[in-house]
Amino acid sequence: MSPQNRFTRWITTPVWVFILPSLVLLVLLGLPIFAVFWKSAGTDFFTYALAPTALSALRLSLLTSSLSTLLAVAAGMPLAYILARWKFHGKTALELLVDLPVVLPPSVAGLALLIAFGRQGVFGQWLVPLGISLPFTTAAVVMAQTFVAAPLFVRSAKGGFVEIDPQLEEAAYVEGANELQLFRFVMLPLAWRSLLAGTILTWTRALGEFGATILFAGNLIGKTQTMPLAIYLGLERSLGVALALSVMLVIVSVILLGVLRQLEKKVHNS
Amino acid sequence: MKHFALAPLLVTVLLAACGTAERPQPTPAPQARTLTVFAAASLTDAFTEIGRNFEAAHPGVTVSFNFAGSQTLRTQLEQGAVADVFASANQTEMDTLVKDTLVAANSAQVFLTNSLLVILPANNPANVQTLKDLSRPGLKLDLADTTVPAGKYARQILASLDKDPALGPNFSTQTLVNVVSNETDVRQVVAKVQLGEADAGIVYASDAVAVPELKTIEIPAADNVIAKYPISALSKAPQPDLAASFIAYVLSTDAQATLKKWGFTPIAP
Known part of the structure; x- marks a missing residue:
């Protein structure tokens, strides 16, 4: 296409039809983030950001979100593989179950976890004789995060496995590969991008989990008070603390997104 | 390009919809009015019942409640939330709102105590x-x-x-x-x-x-804390007259009896 043609197309296409609606969304997404940075710049940012409460929340958030992402990947990858490649009765119901937490309000998730795994919960009461009580523990934070975030990984990974050409699968079988070898040497390398995208989503979702955590795990500094909880309580102490913590969470999230996207790009290029 | 013709129309409709929301609401008929009450979480049951009684006594009035921790409500009000009445579980949040000029000085009155x-x-x-x-x-x-x-x-x-x-x-x-x-x-x-x-x-x-x-x-009375709950209309209440009659009702013998039923200590004898 010559520059002349490109110009003609630019002025004849009603580009604003694309640009204006996009701007509405971008303004809505961008301005609040900008405002948080703008407002916190004036306050004693480092005093708040380096406060023991803030650092302990950051440490706990990074630990728990990493653990729940690990759990989601370790258990979610085989599950996604089954859902993508195997045919069996009740598969639709299983897919529905896995998708459910994505649309469920976090408060429902938290209550459900408490009713199921609480000390007097439907299943949790069986753990008491073993000396296990889950609510108010860091393990409960990881469970809440995994509950709401793991489905994002399963969805993404399943999408990656489904896209793979079935002929490759057949070829691998003809070559004498078993299911595990097929997974390891064919599926995994080809679905890499989707798996990484799923990991990004899961990690950031786990990092931001609030509703299910406060219901199931409670709020105790150093044990169950993750960054979103510390922000919620910080808001009630002073806006400065909440803003500093929010800025930290935004920065940590951006770094996570950046690192993982970089990884994704490299894998794609190789 | 024909299918594009619908898009500007859609955008116009959307923008028109936004415009409507920004315009001030037409003056409602005196019958249909909403009173917005921000109340401490501990008041949930008692105020829900008091609100129903108030609605029954004032046909056409709907009482809309926002129950949350007093400090959350105070933050919401400071950030521009619109309400007619604020009932706090402590004096501190009310005092802060007086300092912010969101509540007129000396307008708050204690309407119950709670141990x-x-x-x-x-x-x-x-x-x-x-x-x-x-x-x-x-x-x-x-x-x-x-x-x-x-x-x-x-x-x-x-x-x-x-x-x-x-x-x-x-x-x-x-x-x-x-x-x-x-x-x-x-x-x-x-x-x-x-x-x-x-x-x-x-x-x-x-x-x-x-x-x-x-x-x-x-808990022994000597060690217990007697929490005093203040109530006040907000200075920018959209329904100041309704706010005043709601507060008067909360202080009435009738509502004080409801408060007592829900475990509060009424201030009226």
Whole structure:
């Protein structure tokens, strides 16, 4: 296409039809983030950001979100593989179950976890004789995060496995590969991008989990008070603390997104 | 390009819709009015009933409640939330709003008092019998956060109990070690104890009335905190006359009886 043609197309296409609606969304997404940075710049940012409460929340958030992402990947990858490649009765119901937490309000998730795994919960009461009580523990934070975030990984990974050409699968079988070898040497390398995208989503979702955590795990500094909880309580102490913590969470999230996207790009290029 | 023709139309419709929302609402008929009341979480049951009675006495009026921790409500109001009436579980939040000029000076009046007590799950899993048991190692005690009035009062009470020779000077220190969670509002404490996840909690007497199956332990009057609840109209209330009549109703014998039924101490004799 010559520059002349490109110009003609630019002025004849009603580009604003694309640009204006996009701007509405971008303004809505961008301005609040900008405002948080703008407002916190004036306050004693480092005093708040380096406060023991803030650092302990950051440490706990990074630990728990990493653990729940690990759990989601370790258990979610085989599950996604089954859902993508195997045919069996009740598969639709299983897919529905896995998708459910994505649309469920976090408060429902938290209550459900408490009713199921609480000390007097439907299943949790069986753990008491073993000396296990889950609510108010860091393990409960990881469970809440995994509950709401793991489905994002399963969805993404399943999408990656489904896209793979079935002929490759057949070829691998003809070559004498078993299911595990097929997974390891064919599926995994080809679905890499989707798996990484799923990991990004899961990690950031786990990092931001609030509703299910406060219901199931409670709020105790150093044990169950993750960054979103510390922000919620910080808001009630002073806006400065909440803003500093929010800025930290935004920065940590951006770094996570950046690192993982970089990884994704490299894998794609190789 | 024909299919593009619809898009500008859609955008126009959307923009028109935005425009409508920004324009001031047409003056509603005097019959259909909404009174917005921001009230402390502990008032949930009592005010819901009072609101229903007020609606019955004022046909066409709908009372819309926002129940949350007093400090959350105060923050919402400071950030521009619109309300007619604010009922707080402590004086501090009301004073802050007076300082912010959101509430006129001297307009707030105390409409009830509330004391605190210890609640236990119906089956009392930790076998708590006396206040002393709260300091037993390993007990799971749930409190409201220190930013919540009920949480602040609970800690004041524990500190005061240190003077009791039967409990010993380290009572509050040992008891606070047992705190498993600092909840964002007092109703969360009730929920966790009701579900049996926490062994004990310290909440308002009114909270215990709302959940009759809970076991309770009284706190000696000398150590207890008497929380005073102030109520006031907001200076920018959209319905100032309705706000005034709602507050007058809350102070009436009728509403005070409702408050008493829900475990509060009425101020009217």
